[in-house]
Amino acid sequence: MKNILIIAMVLLGVLQLSCEQKNSVIFHESHELKKANAPFSDAVEIDNLFFLSGQIGMDHSTRTLVEGGIKAETLQTIKNIEAVLKHHNLGLENVIKCTVILSDINDFATFNEIYIQYFKQKPSRTTFAASGLAANASIEIEVVAFR
Structure with missing residues (x-):
């Protein structure tokens, strides 16, 4: 069992090194000047x-x-997502994954009425x-997009 663990750790290290060499990570600054000092990136590529x-x-x-x-709030949230995507020459059609957080699950149907108008794919x-x-929001949406 100990040998399997050592082999797994070595393979993980090789895989991580391989990924680091092939892929560069870019932490993009916000396109919103008022968010310049935020402790996170609007987008990581x-x-x-x-x-x-x-x-x-x-x-x-x-x-x-x-x-x-x-x-x-749903409409504005989607507009904000579109603005970040546009800054990177992308659009909602490039979104492949959404994570939606509602403050009240009873808002699901209302949120979904708006959502389906914009995420047609x-x-x-x-x-x-x-x-x-x-900020006491009713909704937060994060996305992953593909170029």
């Missing part, structure tokens, strides 16, 4: 994949949540509810 940080329904010009509940998706989203 590796090869042809873009991992976007979660977006909420915040109007970035005022740095406040939009009013109007889950519908308005049907990327894979995980949706769940959690309390205490950033």
